[in-house]
Amino acid sequence: MSIKKRLTEFGTRVQNLFKGGGDVAQEKQKKRGKLTARERVNEILDTSSFLETDLFVEHSSTDFGMDRKKLAGDGVITGYGKIDNRPVAIFAQDFTVAGGSLGKAHAAKIVKVMDGAGTRKIPLIGINDSGGARIQEGVDSLYGYGEIFLRNTTFSGVIPQLSLILGPCAGGAVYSPALTDFVFVVDKISNMFITGPQVIKTVLGEDVSPEVLGGARTHTSVTGNAHFYAETEREAFQQIKRLLSFLPANCLEEPPVHEPAEPVKGISDDIIPDNRRKAYDVTSVIKGIVDNSDFMQVHEHYAKNIVVGFARLNGKTVGIVANQPRYLAGVLDVNASDKAARFIRFCDAFGISLLTFVDTPGYLPGVDQEHAGVIRHGAKLLYSYSEATVPKVTVIMRKAYGGAYIAMCSRHLGASSVVAWPTAEIAVMGAEGAANIVFRKEISASDDPEATRQEKIQEYEDKFANPYVAASKGYVDVLTEPRKTREIVIKAFEYAGRQDHGNSFRRHGNIPL
Amino acid sequence: MQNENELRKLNIDETIYETEVPDSFNKRWIPPDIRLVNAFIPGTVVEVKTTAGTVVKEGDVLLILDAMKMYNEITAPVSGTVDVVAVSAGERVEKNQLLVRLK
Numbered sequence: 001m002s003i004k005k006r007l008t009e010f011g012t013r014v015q016n017l018f019k020g021g022g023d024v025a026q027e028k029q030k031k032r033g034k035l036t037a038r039e040r041v042n043e044i045l046d047t048s049s050f051l052e053t054d055l056f057v058e059h060s061s062t063d064f065g066m067d068r069k070k071l072a073g074d075g076v077i078t079g080y081g082k083i084d085n086r087p088v089a090i091f092a093q094d095f096t097v098a099g100g101s102l103g104k105a106h107a108a109k110i111v112k113v114m115d116g117a118g119t120r121k122i123p124l125i126g127i128n129d130s131g132g133a134r135i136q137e138g139v140d141s142l143y144g145y146g147e148i149f150l151r152n153t154t155f156s157g158v159i160p161q162l163s164l165i166l167g168p169c170a171g172g173a174v175y176s177p178a179l180t181d182f183v184f185v186v187d188k189i190s191n192m193f194i195t196g197p198q199v200i201k202t203v204l205g206e207d208v209s210p211e212v213l214g215g216a217r218t219h220t221s222v223t224g225n226a227h228f229y230a231e232t233e234r235e236a237f238q239q240i241k242r243l244l245s246f247l248p249a250n251c252l253e254e255p256p257v258h259e260p261a262e263p264v265k266g267i268s269d270d271i272i273p274d275n276r277r278k279a280y281d282v283t284s285v286i287k288g289i290v291d292n293s294d295f296m297q298v299h300e301h302y303a304k305n306i307v308v309g310f311a312r313l314n315g316k317t318v319g320i321v322a323n324q325p326r327y328l329a330g331v332l333d334v335n336a337s338d339k340a341a342r343f344i345r346f347c348d349a350f351g352i353s354l355l356t357f358v359d360t361p362g363y364l365p366g367v368d369q370e371h372a373g374v375i376r377h378g379a380k381l382l383y384s385y386s387e388a389t390v391p392k393v394t395v396i397m398r399k400a401y402g403g404a405y406i407a408m409c410s411r412h413l414g415a416s417s418v419v420a421w422p423t424a425e426i427a428v429m430g431a432e433g434a435a436n437i438v439f440r441k442e443i444s445a446s447d448d449p450e451a452t453r454q455e456k457i458q459e460y461e462d463k464f465a466n467p468y469v470a471a472s473k474g475y476v477d478v479l480t481e482p483r484k485t486r487e488i489v490i491k492a493f494e495y496a497g498r499q500d501h502g503n504s505f506r507r508h509g510n511i512p513l
Numbered sequence: 514m515q516n517e518n519e520l521r522k523l524n525i526d527e528t529i530y531e532t533e534v535p536d537s538f539n540k541r542w543i544p545p546d547i548r549l550v551n552a553f554i555p556g557t558v559v560e561v562k563t564t565a566g567t568v569v570k571e572g573d574v575l576l577i578l579d580a581m582k583m584y585n586e587i588t589a590p591v592s593g594t595v596d597v598v599a600v601s602a603g604e605r606v607e608k609n610q611l612l613v614r615l616k
Contacts, residue, residue: 204555277529326532367542
């Protein structure tokens with residue numbers, strides 16, 4: 001064969017493979033409001049940076065007429081590229097090819113690019129758009145999922161792993177995204193569930209739409225399975241780029257350092273309301289302190305009583321955890337503890353310093369909470385803060401009561417520095433509750449119990465509802481006016497090193513799950 | 514969904530805070546009645562192994578429910594006397610439907 005002929009043949013082969021499942025299937029994909037797998041890869045990555053691998057891989061299945069079926073790339077696109085000029089590994093399941101179903105060769109391509117990400121120590125981005133296991137291939141597809149889960153786990157805490165759900169992701173397939181660090185979903189496109197609406201209808205007789213059962217809104221606000229919600233695929237791509245800008249490529253590297261920048265608007269001393277029962281939005285405090293007021297929330301719509309996310313201070317990435325008085329008074333509960341603990345452990349794994357803002361009245365009371373295991377779940381927060389060896393700086397703004405005070409990265413859990421505002425109230429509990437216990441006898445013996453109660457509440461408040469008792473014992477390192485917080489916190493991080501618990505001989509701890 | 518900006522009162526340790534409270538939070542907890550044996554899943558009653566007035570011990574099999582490709586033994590949650598058998602063999606039952614009441 002002449003060179004010319006060979007090149008023509010090559011060109012035709014590539015062209016055919018680039019068509020994925022063919023023009024009709026591609027058209028159908030677009031009609032669903034979805035981009036094609038190739039469009040997705042090209043849009044996420046820097047222009048012309050994609051190096052595709054294994055385009056010519058084929059399956060070797062022969063059962064059920066599979067030997068007569070050619071599947072382009074076996075239904076998945078894999079390779080390497082750059083985002084903001086930093087290398088990443090990527091795979092994108094192609095729904096137009098046999099419904100993006102996962103067979104042995106499909107899985108082997110994903111496994112190969114995952115291993116590539118692991119050895120190169122670069123982030124992995126997975127785009128899920130698949131009907132599930134390729135039934136014709138039988139247990140080989142289960143083998144494939146297992147190999148992927150194993151790698152999701154062994155690379156956990158080594159490289160950041162991001163999952164985009166851009167189509168169906170059902171049954172066992174959901175566990176790959178679930179094992180990764182961050183899951184992105186898009187309204188009306190993403191669906192995740194273990195058993196779909198049809199099975200639920202058959203088995204339980206319950207009618208539920210895919211959207212309500214496991215759509216983007218459900219997973220970002222109800223289940224917490226997804227971290228980022230977007231209206232469109234392109235918005236999700238922007239979120240991925242923004243998120244990666246805060247993260248190191250792996251656990252050995254430092255997070256990227258940007259040009260330091262002042263907040264757009266700093267905070268004034270009266271940033272929080274006089275009345276400690278009044279709510280405010282803690283994100284206004286965060287944005288008033290961090291560089292450029294640029295704060296990217298993680299799990300924004302889930303467990304809104306705690307806020308977590310990434311920002312920069314003096315150019316360096318920090319992970320922020322803050323009670324949100326605006327929602328449920330900023331109490332700690334099952335979901336808030338899970339949300340914060342997971343975030344803290346991510347930051348600790350990737351060397352991202354932790355900045356904590358405290359204003360919480362305590363734990364949420366209720367049978368629901370107790371029966372949901374708030375003890376076990378709440379323990380995760382204590383565990384993850386205690387375990388974290390990254391620099392930890394805590395700012396106590398207002399209420400820091402009881403167990404919640406300890407849990408929110410107190411000095412006692414190993415905070416590098418604890419900073420408090422003059423408005424801080426560090427006490428074993430709020431004045432009302434405490435007065436009723438401490439002065440029970442006086443109150444009940446009084447001719448005017450209500451007047452005595454108010455008097456005693458005031459007495460307790462005057463004595464304990466301040467930062468000075470804790471500061472006098474060294475539980476608070478620095479007291480400052482709110483407006484100087486940014487300056488103080490930057491210094492505190494500058495002088496804080498990584499901590500060593502001296503237990504590197506242990507395999508791993510046993511976090512309550 | 515409630516108005517995002519609506520603030521309600523929330524009592525924590527006898528201090529009342531003004532804050533957003535989701536609707537789901539206001540559901541009251543109702544203690545479960547352990548004398549009621551309900552279907553944990555829809556299915557078909559295959560066999561009824563007890564009758565009203567029978568004295569049963571905790572763990573005794575009351576009936577067999579065919580569901581999830583299994584013959585599930587439905588047992589007495591507590592010891593007592595069968596008050597009502599609400600289903601018969603061959604009957605299809607919905608989730609949470611009453612099967613047996615003890616007294």
